Amino acid sequence: MKLRHSMFRKAAGTLTMAAALACGAVQAQTTAAISDDVVRIGMLLDMSGLYADVTGRGSATAAQMAIDDFGGKVLGKKIELVVVDHQNKADIAANKAREWFDTGHVDAILDVAASAPALAVLDVAKQKNRIVVFSGPGSERITNDLCTPVSVHYAYDTYALANTTARAMVQRGGKTWFFLTADYAFGHTLQASATAVINEAGGKVLGAARHPIGASDFASYLLQAQASKAQVVGLANAGGDTVNAIKAASEFGLTRNGAQRLAGLLLYINDIHAIGLKTASGLVLTEAFYWDMNDATRAWSRRYFEKVKKMPNMSQAGAYSSVMHYLKAVQAAGTDETAAVMKKMKSMPINDFFAKNGRIREDGRMIHDMYLFEVKSPAESRYPWDYYKVLATVPGEQAFMPAAKSQCPLLKH
Numbered sequence: 001m002k003l004r005h006s007m008f009r010k011a012a013g014t015l016t017m018a019a020a021l022a023c024g025a026v027q028a029q030t031t032a033a034i035s036d037d038v039v040r041i042g043m044l045l046d047m048s049g050l051y052a053d054v055t056g057r058g059s060a061t062a063a064q065m066a067i068d069d070f071g072g073k074v075l076g077k078k079i080e081l082v083v084v085d086h087q088n089k090a091d092i093a094a095n096k097a098r099e100w101f102d103t104g105h106v107d108a109i110l111d112v113a114a115s116a117p118a119l120a121v122l123d124v125a126k127q128k129n130r131i132v133v134f135s136g137p138g139s140e141r142i143t144n145d146l147c148t149p150v151s152v153h154y155a156y157d158t159y160a161l162a163n164t165t166a167r168a169m170v171q172r173g174g175k176t177w178f179f180l181t182a183d184y185a186f187g188h189t190l191q192a193s194a195t196a197v198i199n200e201a202g203g204k205v206l207g208a209a210r211h212p213i214g215a216s217d218f219a220s221y222l223l224q225a226q227a228s229k230a231q232v233v234g235l236a237n238a239g240g241d242t243v244n245a246i247k248a249a250s251e252f253g254l255t256r257n258g259a260q261r262l263a264g265l266l267l268y269i270n271d272i273h274a275i276g277l278k279t280a281s282g283l284v285l286t287e288a289f290y291w292d293m294n295d296a297t298r299a300w301s302r303r304y305f306e307k308v309k310k311m312p313n314m315s316q317a318g319a320y321s322s323v324m325h326y327l328k329a330v331q332a333a334g335t336d337e338t339a340a341v342m343k344k345m346k347s348m349p350i351n352d353f354f355a356k357n358g359r360i361r362e363d364g365r366m367i368h369d370m371y372l373f374e375v376k377s378p379a380e381s382r383y384p385w386d387y388y389k390v391l392a393t394v395p396g397e398q399a400f401m402p403a404a405k406s407q408c409p410l411l412k413h
Contacts, residue, residue, distance in 0.1 A: 033335035034077040035107065041067070041323065042106040044093045044121060045136070046113040047085035050214050051239040054268045055113035055136045059319040061307050063110060066323035074330050082106065086117050088213070093117035094124050101128040107336045108132065110323050111315075115139040115186035125150050129338050131345075133326065135318030138238070138266060139189045140401060143365040147408035150338055152345065152364045155318030156288045158186070160370050160399040161265050162193035164286040168372055168391070169232055169263050170201040172284075177263075178230035179208035180221050180245055182237035190236040190265050206230045215241060218248040226254060231261065238266045243274045250279045268313040272375055272387045280387075281377040288370055289314040289354055290388050296353035311385045321354035322366075358396070363408040367396035 043063060045055045060083045067079045082104070086093040093112060100106035101124065108131035112118040118137035125132035126148040134142060135155035142153045166177075177198055181187040187210070195205050206228045209221040222245075225233045233254065235242050242264055254260050264271070267285040291301035291311045300320070304312045329344035330336050350358030355368035373388040381387065403411045 033337070034075055035336055036105045038078050038080055038105065039074050039327070039330060039336050040080045040082065040104070040106045041326070042097075042100050042104075042109045043081065043083045043319075044086045044096060044109060044112045044117060045083060046088050047083070049088050050241065051088065051113050051136070053270045053274070054239050054313055055111070055315055058304075058308050058310065058312060058316040059111055059113070059136060062304060062312060062316045062320040063323045065304065065307070066320045066327070070324060070327045074327050075334065079327065086113070088114055088117065090116045090120035094120035097121045097124040097132075098128070101125075101130050106130075108326060108341075110326060111135050111319050112137060115189070116184050118142065119146065119185060122146060122148065122151055131326070131338055131342060133322045135322055136315045138186050140193060141185075141189060143361075143363040143406070143408060144401065145407040147363045147406075147410055149410065150342060152322070152360055152366060154322045154366045155314050156286075156370070157365070157400065158190040158193045158265075159401045160288075160394075161286050162190060162197050164370050164372050164392075164394050164399055165263055165265055165284060166194040166197040166203075166234070167201050168284060169261070170198055170203040174232035174261060174263070175203045176228075176230045177203060177205045177232045177234050178225045178228040179205065179234045179236050180218070180225060181208050181210045182241055183210040183212055186238065187236045191234070194234055194236065194265055208236075211237070211241070213241065215244070218245050219252070221245075222249055222252045222254055226252075226260070232263050233260055234263045234265055236265050239268075239271070242267060243271050246271075246275050246283075247279060268315070269311055269385070269387060270313055273310070273385070277376060277378045277381055277387065280375045283375040284391070285373055285375070286370055286394075287314045287373060287388075288368065289317040290371065290373065290390075291317075292386060292388070293371075293390075294353075300353045317354045321350065321352050324352065325350055361403070362410045362412075363403070363406055364410075365400055367400055369396055370394045370399040 046052050047056045084096050110133050112121045113136040115137040131150050133152040138158045140157040140159040179191050181191045209224045211221050264285050272280045329341045332344045333340040346360045358368040360366050372392040374391050
């Protein structure tokens with residue numbers, strides 16, 4: 001009996017030591033799984049320029065809210081957010097991304113404002129094999145011919161905007177179009193996408209005028225639009241350019257007595273707030289998010305409002321959702337290693353106030369519902385920021401580019 005008892009104690013001690021060694025190995029593995037013992041997230045935004053109101057401080061605040069709501073740590077390691085103003089310059093954005101990945105210990109970039117800087121950073125992320133997620137820029141090329149295994153396009157894109165807004169306008173009788181187009185990657189892509197939809201729906205594009213980013217005077221462009229006699233003047237621009245174009249069109253009398261109608265192909269709630277309901281009333285637009293849709297959107301948006309004193313738009317809400325999804329993927333993967341995290345991001349569904357049953361397709365396109373809105377009149381608005389009425393909910397599979405149309409080699413056709 002004594003021999004058996006001694007053997008039992010020896011065996012138990014061996015098992016305890018083995019368990020301790022195994023536990024230590026797991027802890028060591030977990031420690032090694034997070035590079036530099038910090039999960040560091042970068043954002044390259046427009047903090048002071050044309051798109052500061054629709055990205056900028058609002059997007060950075062939304063990202064920090066996600067980090068705070070996650071608990072500030074993942075896998076026991078601190079989460080840090082670093083933000084830089086790229087001044088809407090692609091070279092600054094690319095250089096900063098390269099610096100972050102090479103020496104700044106940034107694990108992933110979770111947004112880059114504007115399409116030209118975004119495309120530059122996309123190339124750097126591909127070279128460095130680091131994750132980059134976009135909610136601010138619109139160019140559909142991010143998940144089309146320029147798709148990569150490390151990139152995600154989260155909130156919206158030019159295809160979905162054009163497909164939803166332009167199709168609705170043609171169906172409402174706006175058969176002939178003239179474009180005011182921002183002269184850079186985003187504007188060109190948005191015009192091209194809208195033109196394809198207009199032609200497919202039985203409409204016709206009569207012409208276009210391209211303007212520089214930050215144009216101060218739209219008179220000559222509006223004269224061309226007026227001379228075209230097009231039923232719809234499509235605004236293939238964004239941010240301050242869209243706001244200024246709509247204000248100028250109103251002062252110019254372009255839409256007086258229903259002579260011509262404006263279609264904002266990328267309009268944010270911030271833009272409507274800046275323009276005012278008197279001028280913006282009746283505009284039809286597409287967004288992926290509206291703060292006043294339901295209890296969940298209202299609850300999060302009011303928390304955001306307390307910090308920013310403005311209601312969030314789709315890019316800012318998308319920034320929160322994408323950061324939260326990334327952190328959940330890191331936690332599920334047990335590491336911040338690129339391939340492992342991306343695999344989890346693509347396999348895990350997205351269900352939050354921003355998207356229901358969202359999913360990231362192999363090309364990096366986050367598929368989710370889009371919404372067609374009409375801007376309310378001043379009489380219809382019941383309280384501050386009560387600006388939209390829903391005309392239609394467009395399922396993600398219908399809103400975004402079908403896999404069969406994509407040039408992305410990651411998709412199996």
